[in-house]
Amino acid sequence: MSKVKYRYNPETLSYDKIDKGYKYYISRASIYLLFVLLVGMLTYFIYPYVFKSPVEKRLERENQQLLSQYDIMNKKLDQLELVLEDIELRDENIYRTIFQADSIPNSIRRAGFGGVNRYQHLEGMDNAELVTSTAKRLDIVMKQLYVQSTSFDEVIGLAKRKEEMLRCTPAIMPIANNDLKRTASGWGWRIHPIYKVKKFHEGMDFSSPIGTDIYATADGKVTKITNQKTGYGKRIEIDHGFGYKTLYAHLDKFNVKRGQKVKRGDVIGFVGNTGGSTAPHLHYEVHVKGKKVNPQHYYFKEDLTAEQYDKMIQISSNSNQTFD
Numbered sequence: 001m002s003k004v005k006y007r008y009n010p011e012t013l014s015y016d017k018i019d020k021g022y023k024y025y026i027s028r029a030s031i032y033l034l035f036v037l038l039v040g041m042l043t044y045f046i047y048p049y050v051f052k053s054p055v056e057k058r059l060e061r062e063n064q065q066l067l068s069q070y071d072i073m074n075k076k077l078d079q080l081e082l083v084l085e086d087i088e089l090r091d092e093n094i095y096r097t098i099f100q101a102d103s104i105p106n107s108i109r110r111a112g113f114g115g116v117n118r119y120q121h122l123e124g125m126d127n128a129e130l131v132t133s134t135a136k137r138l139d140i141v142m143k144q145l146y147v148q149s150t151s152f153d154e155v156i157g158l159a160k161r162k163e164e165m166l167r168c169t170p171a172i173m174p175i176a177n178n179d180l181k182r183t184a185s186g187w188g189w190r191i192h193p194i195y196k197v198k199k200f201h202e203g204m205d206f207s208s209p210i211g212t213d214i215y216a217t218a219d220g221k222v223t224k225i226t227n228q229k230t231g232y233g234k235r236i237e238i239d240h241g242f243g244y245k246t247l248y249a250h251l252d253k254f255n256v257k258r259g260q261k262v263k264r265g266d267v268i269g270f271v272g273n274t275g276g277s278t279a280p281h282l283h284y285e286v287h288v289k290g291k292k293v294n295p296q297h298y299y300f301k302e303d304l305t306a307e308q309y310d311k312m313i314q315i316s317s318n319s320n321q322t323f324d
Helices: 022-050 054-098 128-160 162-167 306-318
Strands: 006-009 014-017 183-185 188-191 198-201 204-207 213-215 220-227 234-241 244-249 251-254 267-271 281-288 291-293
Touching: 054 128, 128 162, 183 306, 220 244, 234 251, 234 267
Parallel strands: none
Antiparallel strands: 006 014, 183 204, 188 198, 204 281, 213 267, 220 234, 234 244, 244 281, 251 267, 281 291
16 A cells, blocks of 8 residues: 655645645656666667677687687698698609609699689678688698699509500610610710811710611601701601600611601611711610700610610710711
8 A cells, every 4th residue: 555645834834645646647657667668778788788698608609619610620731731742742753753744833733713702702701811711721722632633643544554655765775786886976065077166966976887777766656757968867756655756867768657656676767878967877866855865864774784884975975076
């Protein structure tokens, strides 16, 4: 029961009872309602900034767990990159070297992704920098793995053709030269026999009587037969595949035709004195992937012993003049 309230009346010097009408109760109710609304609004707008809801707490825990997972993932990527780098080194310096395959440049192995921004959809996320950097690292590693896988496919293909590759690798001397006395001049700077100036000799010369048999030094296909009054004179070029080509110059006669397949040891022509030659001899060159190389590196133990090989190098180095 509500208390009865009185008001002091100075005229009558007594207390008059206060009658509460409906307006009084309405005003009081309105005040209470406004107060409750004010408290409710303050709670609604301020509470989330001061106190976290159960959902927010759960999401925060999940976010922390995700950050921990990203950290673990980056550490695993570090390990994966180290292992992949070791595999790439082995591939470049062992496998591809053994099979004489072209090297794969780092610019290809570690190439990024050009064009559109592949990570635009990640930019609006929380911790966008961490997520984007991890995604980039993962993409690069995936591309490196693809390049490495392709490289191994190539190496496996070369390994399966190793026997064929060995047959197609220049491995014997182009003329019978068991005593090595026919070795006239080797690779390097020599005095030109006609112009008497120093000129780099990009092959080996073997002196021999006109008509001496000339042998194909590896299996291959005759791709060029020419007859010039100067330069190489009558020459034969053979493509052996796997990047190998050989050239035989200053011939007297041919024993093969263009397009003909030959095997190592087949007689392809005969020693002559044609073109810019000053004496009967064979000029022999080895080309690897379009580059002329020293033929003395392509006489294997099946054709020469270690002692004979050393003697051949000594003889070819001592000569200071070529025959062409």
